Amino acid sequence: MTNQILRGRKHLIALNPNDLPTKWLNMRAVLPEKLPPVLDPDDDKHGRVEIMRRIRPQAMIQQDETNDEWIDIPEEVLEKFVEIGRPTPLMRAVELERYLDTPAKIYIKREDLLPSHSFKLNTAVAQAYYAKKENAEGLITETGAGQWGVSLSYACNMFDLKTIVFWVKVSVNQKPLRRAFSEMLGATVYPSPSTMTKAGREILDKNPDHYGSLGTAIGEAISFSMEHDSYKYASGSNLSHVLLHQSIIGLETKMQLELAGEQPDILVGCCGGGSNLGGLIAPWVRTKSERPDTIRLFAAESEAAPRLSRGRYMYDHSDPVGLTPQVLSYTLGMDYMPPPVHVGGLRQHNGSPIIGMLKHKDLLESRPYTQEEIFEAGRLFIQLYRIIPAPETCHAIKATIDLALEAKRNNEKKTIVMCFSGNGLLDLSGYSEILNKSK
Amino acid sequence: MTNQILRGRKHLIALNPNDLPTKWLNMRAVLPEKLPPVLDPDDDKHGRVEIMRRIRPQAMIQQDETNDEWIDIPEEVLEKFVEIGRPTPLMRAVELERYLDTPAKIYIKREDLLPSHSFKLNTAVAQAYYAKKENAEGLITETGAGQWGVSLSYACNMFDLKTIVFWVKVSVNQKPLRRAFSEMLGATVYPSPSTMTKAGREILDKNPDHYGSLGTAIGEAISFSMEHDSYKYASGSNLSHVLLHQSIIGLETKMQLELAGEQPDILVGCCGGGSNLGGLIAPWVRTKSERPDTIRLFAAESEAAPRLSRGRYMYDHSDPVGLTPQVLSYTLGMDYMPPPVHVGGLRQHNGSPIIGMLKHKDLLESRPYTQEEIFEAGRLFIQLYRIIPAPETCHAIKATIDLALEAKRNNEKKTIVMCFSGNGLLDLSGYSEILNKSK
Numbered sequence: 103m104t105n106q107i108l109r110g111r112k113h114l115i116a117l118n119p120n121d122l123p124t125k126w127l128n129m130r131a132v133l134p135e136k137l138p139p140v141l142d143p144d145d146d147k148h149g150r151v152e153i154m155r156r157i158r159p160q161a162m163i164q165q166d167e168t169n170d171e172w173i174d175i176p177e178e179v180l181e182k183f184v185e186i187g188r189p190t191p192l193m194r195a196v197e198l199e200r201y202l203d204t205p206a207k208i209y210i211k212r213e214d215l216l217p218s219h220s221f222k223l224n225t226a227v228a229q230a231y232y233a234k235k236e237n238a239e240g241l242i243t244e245t246g247a248g249q250w251g252v253s254l255s256y257a258c259n260m261f262d263l264k265t266i267v268f269w270v271k272v273s274v275n276q277k278p279l280r281r282a283f284s285e286m287l288g289a290t291v292y293p294s295p296s297t298m299t300k301a302g303r304e305i306l307d308k309n310p311d312h313y314g315s316l317g318t319a320i321g322e323a324i325s326f327s328m329e330h331d332s333y334k335y336a337s338g339s340n341l342s343h344v345l346l347h348q349s350i351i352g353l354e355t356k357m358q359l360e361l362a363g364e365q366p367d368i369l370v371g372c373c374g375g376g377s378n379l380g381g382l383i384a385p386w387v388r389t390k391s392e393r394p395d396t397i398r399l400f401a402a403e404s405e406a407a408p409r410l411s412r413g414r415y416m417y418d419h420s421d422p423v424g425l426t427p428q429v430l431s432y433t434l435g436m437d438y439m440p441p442p443v444h445v446g447g448l449r450q451h452n453g454s455p456i457i458g459m460l461k462h463k464d465l466l467e468s469r470p471y472t473q474e475e476i477f478e479a480g481r482l483f484i485q486l487y488r489i490i491p492a493p494e495t496c497h498a499i500k501a502t503i504d505l506a507l508e509a510k511r512n513n514e515k516k517t518i519v520m521c522f523s524g525n526g527l528l529d530l531s532g533y534s535e536i537l538n539k540s541k
Numbered sequence: 542m543t544n545q546i547l548r549g550r551k552h553l554i555a556l557n558p559n560d561l562p563t564k565w566l567n568m569r570a571v572l573p574e575k576l577p578p579v580l581d582p583d584d585d586k587h588g589r590v591e592i593m594r595r596i597r598p599q600a601m602i603q604q605d606e607t608n609d610e611w612i613d614i615p616e617e618v619l620e621k622f623v624e625i626g627r628p629t630p631l632m633r634a635v636e637l638e639r640y641l642d643t644p645a646k647i648y649i650k651r652e653d654l655l656p657s658h659s660f661k662l663n664t665a666v667a668q669a670y671y672a673k674k675e676n677a678e679g680l681i682t683e684t685g686a687g688q689w690g691v692s693l694s695y696a697c698n699m700f701d702l703k704t705i706v707f708w709v710k711v712s713v714n715q716k717p718l719r720r721a722f723s724e725m726l727g728a729t730v731y732p733s734p735s736t737m738t739k740a741g742r743e744i745l746d747k748n749p750d751h752y753g754s755l756g757t758a759i760g761e762a763i764s765f766s767m768e769h770d771s772y773k774y775a776s777g778s779n780l781s782h783v784l785l786h787q788s789i790i791g792l793e794t795k796m797q798l799e800l801a802g803e804q805p806d807i808l809v810g811c812c813g814g815g816s817n818l819g820g821l822i823a824p825w826v827r828t829k830s831e832r833p834d835t836i837r838l839f840a841a842e843s844e845a846a847p848r849l850s851r852g853r854y855m856y857d858h859s860d861p862v863g864l865t866p867q868v869l870s871y872t873l874g875m876d877y878m879p880p881p882v883h884v885g886g887l888r889q890h891n892g893s894p895i896i897g898m899l900k901h902k903d904l905l906e907s908r909p910y911t912q913e914e915i916f917e918a919g920r921l922f923i924q925l926y927r928i929i930p931a932p933e934t935c936h937a938i939k940a941t942i943d944l945a946l947e948a949k950r951n952n953e954k955k956t957i958v959m960c961f962s963g964n965g966l967l968d969l970s971g972y973s974e975i976l977n978k979s980k
């Protein structure tokens with residue numbers, strides 16, 4: 103019975119808990135230029151930057167501003183990482199390569215295996231740890247489709263913290279299972295607009311049937327945080343500290359590729375706020391910056407919000423109503439409304455300034471995809487692997503397929519590495535809706 | 542950094558693929574008496590036993606009848622077992638022990654980690670393998686809540702077989718995500734009653750709005766199988782071959798307990814058809830039979846269908862309309878209707894004859910639980926572990942809690958081992974419904 107340990111698992115490159123990286127990599131330190139500061143808009147009377155300083159855990163503020171290249175991961179966070187299944191495996195997608203008949207090798211980093219079903223848990227665990235350390239009673243956040251809400255509820259449960267989630271009302275009704283999961287984990291969920299905040303009550307006074315938006319939810323989460331000092335405010339994307347925490351994805355991937363004897367030619371991630379893509383590419387940003395021809399970095403966007411591909415590089419708020427400070431990144435404008443029919447995620451009008459700078463410096467490629475083509479790619483993946491990609495992840499799969507076919511046309515043995523950001527079991531109705539419509 | 546390999550995972554007893562048992566254990570060979578045969582009812586004109594012989598894979602018929610104690614697991618099935626994550630871990634539930642403040646040790650066998658989300662995949666893989674080997678084009682089955690339908694679709698995808706699922710119409714509408722998962726895996730789903738069979742058309746002629754039952758679905762699956770010789774018929778519970786395949790659960794558990802230096806005092810499983818319980822207890826049945834005082838076997842039933850606790854031991858059909866042969870087991874009668882409000886699973890009127898004999902010989906205890914108490918137990922489990930038990934699994938958790946509290950009252954250091962049969966992510970609406978109602 104030789105070699106049986108490989109039986110059925112031969113395409114998985116696993117690391118054991120001893121191999122976990124013990125430091126995060128700070129992309130701010132490896133960018134080609136210093137990242138411009140976040141700013142209050144000219145007409146600001148509220149001091150948005152100052153409000154954020156007050157309502158976030160202090161460690162997050164420090165991590166947002168430091169230019170140190172390496173930040174120690176606290177031992178207790180490492181323990182929780184192991185508990186949630188880190189290091190996650192890297193999978194060689196041989197079946198997909200064969201199906202595409204491409205000379206390219208495809209590697210997939212399996213963040214979908216985390217128990218909250220997405221990579222969001224990496225930063226949720228870190229933020230919950232710091233909030234606990236700063237003696238917070240709990241964390242407050244907003245969520246739309248809910249992967250972030252579930253992940254934060256999960257992490258807060260691990261650290262015995264309370265969770266308060268302002269959840270866009272129309273989304274919470276579409277995702278009752280994600281809401282129930284959060285609540286069973288102990289979270290308090292307020293469909294937003296709610297009667298819990300002045301902002302929410304004003305909206306409801308005008309229109310009791312208001313179905314909410316990410317703007318109303320962010321607004322309520324921020325005001326509720328300002329009124330409840332024992333709680334801290336948490337965000338799941340865009341910010342430097344979030345990308346810092348997600349660098350664990352790339353650091354593990356780098357070790358796994360070295361074990362496999364591979365050098366990546368192309369790194370691919372879907373891109374909304376930019377944190378899973380940022381986390382994946384972090385260890386290669388300096389190389390890209392110094393020797394641009396040795397590697398390609400690729401952002402798969404949604405046609406519903408193609409900010410990197412068709413937006414402008416300028417200062418803008420990261421939320422749709424201007425409650426947060428302004429950052430320099432690619433934006434479609436704060437009042438950009440993605441097509442209402444779109445179910446495929448990645449609908450933000452702007453995103454991470456780190457990702458924005460990479461694009462601005464021509465170090466990052468991007469391409470937008472339609473929901474029809476991404477769900478087709480997702481269906482192919484399910485039929486080959488019986489693993490359900492989240493709609494966001496389907497964008498990265500579609501890009502990977504296109505890049506592997508490009509390698510085939512050019513007869514090039516490229517090594518493509520993709521971040522599989524989340525599981526889509528609870529999003530299967532989106533697949534059915536779009537794929538049945540396009541029949 | 543000593544002992545880091547245990548960091549965060551110290552309560553998991555893992556086996557590696559090399560340790561997989563290579564033979565199934567046949568409970569028919571270790572029962573205290575020979576199992577009585579399946580029979581046609583006296584008035585039978587159709588030859589139900591003969592029909593089953595015709596429409597099932599021949600290997601299933603042979604496995605249903607053999608009294609050999611050990612059956613080789615084909616190498617290709619072992620490979621697929623590794624691919625789906627076998628051996629599954631055994632988890633020491635230290636947090637639950639502490640919460641209950643019990644001297645009992647609690648071990649949990651994690652079948653929920655299989656990628657179709659339940660233990661049903663173990664027999665689905667085996668049946669798909671044999672069907673493929675017998676050159677079938679595909680497998681036909683019926684399903685209610687859909688865990689079996691998903692598992693069979695998953696296994697058929699692995700072996701490149703087609704799947705046809707007759708899915709109780711009212712259930713398929715309540716579980717759109719399970720249906721979508723099956724379809725994405727390549728299955729064809731017919732909400733039953735359908736127009737695909739004569740039986741279905743007759744029902745629809747009388748009542749076009751008929752919402753179906755397990756009876757209509759079984760009827761359609763059997764008639765469709767009879768009309769399509771290139772397909773074979775598959776069942777997910779009750780039968781000897783199904784329990785045989787599930788013995789992998791107990792065989793792995795036994796190895797894991799030996800690694801932990803433990804002897805089980807009580808084995809617990811939820812019990813509907815009886816196959817996860819049967820699979821868990823298989824390696825201890827002979828011991829129980831020969832030295833009854835050394836171990837307790839415990840079936841957690843639903844109050845909605847307490848067949849072992851309150852049924853009669855007699856010959857009956859296993860399906861609600863009498864299309865299958867009769868078996869000797871505990872039954873509530875073919876026309877027993879479980880309360881319609883019940884969402885907690887385990888609703889069969891009878892079950893496995895092997896389990897029935899164990900109960901009849903006083904080798905198996907059973908207790909029924911209400912949906913309110915099982916979902917409360919499930920919520921406690923989620924809050925302690927962030928793992929969502931399927932409603933069926935919640936019955937086993939409730940029983941385990943009660944047995945651990947009994948050990949506490951008696952100040953006895955019992956070792957309790959429970960089968961965690963499935964994940965309940967898609968069943969969270971049941972939790973919300975029942976727990977919010979009972980507030």
